[in-house]
Amino acid sequence: MDIQIEKLTKTYGPQTAVNDISFDVKTGEVLGFLGPNGAGKSTTMKMITGYIGIEKGDIHIGSKSIIDPSNDLKKHIGYLPENNPLYLDMPVIDYLEFCGSLQGIDKSNINKRVREMVGICGLNREKHKKIGELSKGYRQRVGLAQAMIHDPEILVLDEPTTGLDPNQIIEIRKLIRDLGKEKTVILSTHILPEVEATCDRILIINRGKIVANGTPETLRKQAQGNEVLKLRIEDGEADVILKSLKELDSVQSVEYVQQNQNLFEVQSLAEQTSKRNIFNLCVQKKWVLTELTPLETKLEDIFRNLTIN
Amino acid sequence: MQTIWIIAKRELATFFDSLIAYIILGLFLGFSGFFTWLYGNDIFLVGQANLRVFFSIASWSLFFFIPAITMKMLAEERKTGTLELLLTKSVSDRQLILGKFLGSVLLVCIALLATLPYVITISNIGNLDNGGTICGYFGLLLMSITYTAIGIFASSITTNQIVAFMTALFIGLFFHIIFGVLAQNFTGSIGQIFDALNLQSHFESISRGVIDSKDLVYFLSITVLGLYLGEWSLSKRHFS
Numbered sequence: 001m002d003i004q005i006e007k008l009t010k011t012y013g014p015q016t017a018v019n020d021i022s023f024d025v026k027t028g029e030v031l032g033f034l035g036p037n038g039a040g041k042s043t044t045m046k047m048i049t050g051y052i053g054i055e056k057g058d059i060h061i062g063s064k065s066i067i068d069p070s071n072d073l074k075k076h077i078g079y080l081p082e083n084n085p086l087y088l089d090m091p092v093i094d095y096l097e098f099c100g101s102l103q104g105i106d107k108s109n110i111n112k113r114v115r116e117m118v119g120i121c122g123l124n125r126e127k128h129k130k131i132g133e134l135s136k137g138y139r140q141r142v143g144l145a146q147a148m149i150h151d152p153e154i155l156v157l158d159e160p161t162t163g164l165d166p167n168q169i170i171e172i173r174k175l176i177r178d179l180g181k182e183k184t185v186i187l188s189t190h191i192l193p194e195v196e197a198t199c200d201r202i203l204i205i206n207r208g209k210i211v212a213n214g215t216p217e218t219l220r221k222q223a224q225g226n227e228v229l230k231l232r233i234e235d236g237e238a239d240v241i242l243k244s245l246k247e248l249d250s251v252q253s254v255e256y257v258q259q260n261q262n263l264f265e266v267q268s269l270a271e272q273t274s275k276r277n278i279f280n281l282c283v284q285k286k287w288v289l290t291e292l293t294p295l296e297t298k299l300e301d302i303f304r305n306l307t308i309n
Numbered sequence: 310m311q312t313i314w315i316i317a318k319r320e321l322a323t324f325f326d327s328l329i330a331y332i333i334l335g336l337f338l339g340f341s342g343f344f345t346w347l348y349g350n351d352i353f354l355v356g357q358a359n360l361r362v363f364f365s366i367a368s369w370s371l372f373f374f375i376p377a378i379t380m381k382m383l384a385e386e387r388k389t390g391t392l393e394l395l396l397t398k399s400v401s402d403r404q405l406i407l408g409k410f411l412g413s414v415l416l417v418c419i420a421l422l423a424t425l426p427y428v429i430t431i432s433n434i435g436n437l438d439n440g441g442t443i444c445g446y447f448g449l450l451l452m453s454i455t456y457t458a459i460g461i462f463a464s465s466i467t468t469n470q471i472v473a474f475m476t477a478l479f480i481g482l483f484f485h486i487i488f489g490v491l492a493q494n495f496t497g498s499i500g501q502i503f504d505a506l507n508l509q510s511h512f513e514s515i516s517r518g519v520i521d522s523k524d525l526v527y528f529l530s531i532t533v534l535g536l537y538l539g540e541w542s543l544s545k546r547h548f549s
Contacts, residue, residue, distance in 0.1 A: 049397040053547025074399040081397070085390030089327055090319075101315050102398045146394075 001062035001076055001153040001184055002026050003048065008057035010043055017043040019208035020057070025201075027153075030180035032199030033188040036307050040208040041188040042082050045156050048186070049079045061154065075104060078152035080160055084143040088132030092123055092142055095131060096149055103150035117145040120175065122168070136163035144172065148179075155179060157187040161194060173198045192299045202299075206307040219302055226252065227268040229275065232291035233282060238262050244281060250274040265295075312400055316408025320382075321415055330416060333374055337420045340370045345427065352431070359438050363427055364445040364516045368509075371417065371453055372485050376477035378416055379460025380470045382409045383539070388468040392543075402543045406536055410454075410461055417453040421446060441518045448515035451528040452508065456481055458535030465542040484508040484531070 003025040010018040018040040025031045035041050046052045048059055050066055050073070064071040087095055096114045105113055118127050121141040126134055131142055140163045147155060160176065161169045176185060176198050189195060195202055196216050204212040204219075212219055233241050238259050245254045245264065250272040257263040268274045275292065282289045324330035345352050345363040352362045386392040395405055431437055456477070463477035464470075485508055492503035492510075504510060511524040 046393070051393050051397050051546070069401070072399060074397060077397070079394075079397045081390060081393045083390055085394050087323075087391060088389075089323060094322075098315065098319055099398065102312060102395070102400055104399060 002060075003154065003184060003186070004060040005044075005048070006058045006060070008044065008047060008054065008059065010040075010047065010052070010055045016208050018047070021205065021208070021210050022057075023203060023210065023213060025184050025186060027184050028181055029201060030176060030185040030187065030199045032195035032202045033186055033205065034190075034192070034195060034202060034303060035188075035205040039205045039307070041205060042158055044205070045079075045158055045186065045188065049077055049156055050074055075150070076152055077154045077156060078147035078150065079155075080143045080147040080157045082158040084140055084162075086131045086139055086142060086146075089130060091130050092118075092127045092134075095142065096145055099146040100149045103152075105150055113149055113151070117149050120148070121145040122171070137165055137168060140164055141168070153183055155183055155185045155187075157185070159189055160187055161189070161191065169194075192303060196299060204303060204306050211306045212302070216299065220296060220299070226270050227273050228295040229266045229268070229278070230257065230291065230293040230295055231264045231266055231278065231289070233262050233264070234288045234290050236262070236285065236287045241287065244285065245278070248274060248277045248281065250277055263291075312404045313408040313411060316395075316400070316405060317411035317415060320409060320412025324378075324412075324416055329378075330419075333377060333416070334420050334423060337370050337374050338423055341367045341424070342427075357435070360427060360431060360442055360445055361516070363424070364449060367421075367424070367449055368452055368512060371449065372456065372481055373478070374420075375413070375417065375453060375456040376460045376463070376474045376481065378413050379409075379457055379464050379477060380474040381464070382413065382461055382473075383464040383543070384467050384470050384473045396543075402540050406461060406465075406539045406543065410457060410536060413457045413460070414454055417457065418450070421449060421453075438518075441516075444518045444520060445516040447520070448512050451515065451525070452512050455484070455508070455528050455531045455535070458532040458539070459484075462535045462539040462542065465539040 005024070006022050008018055008021050009016070021040075021044070033041050033044070043052070047054055048061075048066075054067060059066045061073045061076065064073060066073050087098075090098070093114060096117060097110055100110045100113055101107075118124055121144055123138065123141055123145065126138050131139060134142065140160070144157075144160060147157065155176075157176070161172055164172060173194065176187065179185060180198075180200070187198070199216070201215055202212065202219060203210060212222075214222070231245075238256070241262065242254055242256070242264065245251060245266060250268050251266055251274050252269045253267045255265045257265050266274055266278070275294075278292070279289065281287075321330075324333075341363065344366045352360070355362060383392070386395065396402065400408075428437070428442060459480050460473075460477040463480065464473040466476070467473050484506065488503045489507040489509050492500050492507055494500075495503060505527075508527075511527045514521060515524050
């Protein structure tokens with residue numbers, strides 16, 4: 001099911017939490033929702049899942065509007081809220097059965113679905129414990145299990161990997177990627193490598209407005225600008241090398257990273273690359289090129305540039 | 310309807326898992342049993358085989374215990390955030406309110422059923438007025454659903470259980486005592502209005518064995534109003 005968000009606006013008193021945002025998410029796509037604290041991520045997710053009302057604009061899920069309650073779109077959505085609220089006094093199995101039956105799974109299927117979820121989320125050893133006795137990571141798994149129990153077509157996950165150990169994070173990311181092949185997934189996170197590892201598309205939102213929308217590659221290209229290379233050249237005098245590099249046609253500027261180790265940072269002119277020129281220069285001068293690393297703009301930098309106010 | 314039942318069932322299961330149910334049942338039976346059988350104006354002094362004494366004492370103990378049952382219903386869900394979890398599943402605000410209401414009423418019904426030994430005891434002593442007894446229980450039930458609805462509303466407006474408990478008692482106090490006192494102090498139409506609002510007089514007329522549509526309308530309309538206000542208070546999150 002596709003999700004279309006049209007001109008969504010929400011204000012809390014004098015504060016505008018979400019300001020006229022529009023975007024689409026298609027089936028088979030994992031959308032990463034990024035933004036600093038208080039940017040409006042959770043508010044948008046709460047509106048998609050129908051927890052809070054829409055002030056202006058509309059959300060269509062599979063061409064039906066969520067404003068009309070008779071469409072009963074909540075059945076198609078699995079939601080893991082922020083901070084993962086759970087009934088701490090319920091045993092894991094009972095809790096999952098409760099969630100499943102509320103989502104309308106019939107009695108004959110419910111045990112099967114609960115067993116599947118316990119398996120997928122790695123809860124087998126903990127399944128008879130009360131949720132309150134579980135560690136944070138296991139609670140997070142229970143939260144994921146309840147979101148997926150009715151096999152929804154849309155998954156909305158607010159920070160799904162907080163509190164998980166590194167192995168579990170890798171497993172959950174893989175799970176989200178697999179689910180994303182046939183479902184529509186929206187996940188919010190603060191962890192930037194996570195977005196690169198799991199998402200097909202990134203949406204960066206700041207102060208209620210969308211400030212970037214695209215695949216990690218396109219975002220990086222937009223923010224990249226000129227080529228930057230990190231070089232280490234041995235068997236030569238640092239200042240001689242610096243001078244020769246500066247004389248290359250394609251080079252805009254050269255700086256020392258560490259003079260005593262012959263480490264340089266070379267920025268090329270716009271739309272040009274200096275890699276071949278540098279190699280040829282080294283061959284000509286009989287220098288040894290021991291390191292040549294293209295420096296990519298990191299997602300962190302893009303994020304910081306777009307969201308620093 | 311099924312959704313309402315699922316929610317009510319979970320409420321009941323939570324009650325019995327967490328000792329709250331046993332404490333409340335124990336206190337209710339201990340309190341009403343002590344004053345019915347052992348202390349003061351007890352049932353043996355009446356000289357008749359009826360349960361009037363019990364009904365009037367039970368009406369007081371329910372007045373205190375129902376807010377204790379309902380106080381956590383929505384206040385805690387709101388506080389821990391599980392409200393969001395429930396309402397983003399295919400559960401409407403109304404279904405949630407009705408489920409919570411049904412769960413609490415069922416617990417009160419269990420408490421009332423646990424007093425059946427009283428009925429059996431009295432019917433062994435003398436010729437029990439069956440109609441009156443059934444009407445008495447019916448009156449207690451009507452009173453319970455009214456106070457439960459008020460309690461659910463009180464629980465829906467706060468995240469603090471103590472505040473919910475006190476609010477429910479405060480609202481209940483008007484129906485239980487204050488309107489009655491005002492009715493005695495005012496004459497004319499104002500006095501009549503307060504008398505019509507006085508829960509005790511409606512309860513007494515039912516437990517005396519007279520089931521009048523006026524009393525039914527009274528109890529049911531406060532119940533519906535309480536539940537409706539609870540639903541309204543939940544739905545306020547859409548417009549903040």
